[in-house]
Amino acid sequence: MPQMFREEFAFRLKKRSRLGIGWQMREHTRFQTMTRAKYHAADILLWLLKSRQRPAARQAGSADFHKDVPIPAKQREVRFSDFESVARLKERGGLAKDSRENWCRLWKQNPALAVGKSQLSMGWVLETAQGIVGYQGNVPLLYQFGGRTLVAATAAGLVIEPAYRARCIVLLASFYRQRDVDLFVTTHTSASAASQLKALRAKALAQHDYDKVLFWVLDAHQFSKALAAKFGLGSGMAAVGTLGSPVLRADALRRGPRSRRTNRFGVREIEVKDIGDEFEALWQRKLTETPRLFADRSPASLRWHFTLPGSSSTVAVLCCHRFERLVGYAIVLHTIDRETGMRRSMLADILVEQDDPSVTETLLEAVYSNAVASGDYLFEVIGLPRHIRQILMRWNPYVRKYPTDPLIYKTADEALVRILADENAWYASPFDGDATLMP
Template identity: 35%
Template structure:
């Protein structure tokens, strides 16, 4: 089940003099982490969002204080020059719970990016973690994940998109505009009409009456019932926890 083979921990740099060191993240680190993320193009969360992400996580709150919220690299002047967030997740497979983990905001100053491997190693090779998942690998960061023997999910066409069209003219107007085609608005009407007829004739469109949509202001016991049914009907499929408790955290 592991998406990353457990390998010997990457050797941390020797702490000589005022050299960089790696330590666990604390809530007091927020300002420096947010500043570092912003400098290198990451979307920094507000302090309230950041603390909610970590402290309101049903898994993380239950494991505090032993479960770190992340790790930082600190230089000799106690300035944070690298960081990664640590987010535990619960999955189900084969009738049992699986402890998974994902990271957030992997970032480092250029002079310290070689130490990103140490951050990733602490994230991926945590005791008790069976599965590491991420959807944030870029061409630049891919070699670091490969060095830690992370493998790609073996299914899915992630370079293709599927759409459920609820308003044909608006959808095709936006699509044509994205392609920088002139006359996007007038062209959208015949194109949307053809697409609508195709969906109706091939019966791929959602038929009226197939489902009933209700607005919900919160998560009630129906979500737990649905989650239990989903687990029961899919025992051999890896499922992310969608219980009421987890949905409230999201």
């Protein structure tokens, strides 16, 4: 056992000897594990990331919520004047900071508003005499399937003070009671909310591996430091992280794309605002292929979706051309964790004409290169159809399981129910729901 661990173990053993042999054995086992971590620190760091457990500091942060016996709360629809109260509630609940500009984007500038038969609700709140204690946002979206335009609703920003958690299912039921909605989509919710959604007869996406997140470590040293900060690790485990980064770096070098075809078809980067006519042409050609359920990817919807007011995230749009015609694009979302400084890239969307594997792989390699060039510590891929994931699996990614079903849906259309039971009927990705829609 290394000297620093041996001394700390002896000190703890002397201090707590009165607790008995059981405690001593547990402590001895723990410090043996820390010793082995010198050689397996990379495994420990990756296990922490996979576990998705919150550090104690974050858990304590929720103590600001009221824990007294709840006073009566009434439910009503959200109004624009609720912004400040909802923003404070979301902040207490640990959600990302929102802005008035984003509320205008979601409920005034939304392209789906011009298509729906009726004006959909902005969402619902639980309100007491002291203020708002629960919130469920509701964002209208458009989908396309077999030449048919579907009006969808996605649940966004669910947050409820602990004393009122029993009322969560009431908010969710209101979401599903909406009229003139063809499809309800909820993404990346908590395990408890997911179970309540299923109690309301919603279903998880049929794709069996959709809950497996693929990721690559791009900067092992910075990744280790950010992960240690995320989990509030003490000096001992921080040292393990320092020891682990060279091991992790060596392991990470074995992962990622082996070839570089980025310039094979001519890949270039544009800004979100420059998404225009050639994207519309690609989108219309895509809709004539095998019928699948697509979230609307018209230029107006793409620009609206990836313009995130008040967000520190940045977006890169990568375009692939063949003979001067756009044959595919990929969109990368770059984020920085406000607490740990973790720089993360996510493949937010990818669309390729006829699912051409050469174009797809070219774009995926360009996305990976973009993440590296941006100085990100981590590159993640969540969801996407099987043919895209098969290419990525050849890059030997790390894999972690999402703690719950990443996409849950419901429809009252019996024909659509039967169709969507087949995973091949979907083109599901982080573009669906609110996974990349919110700041």
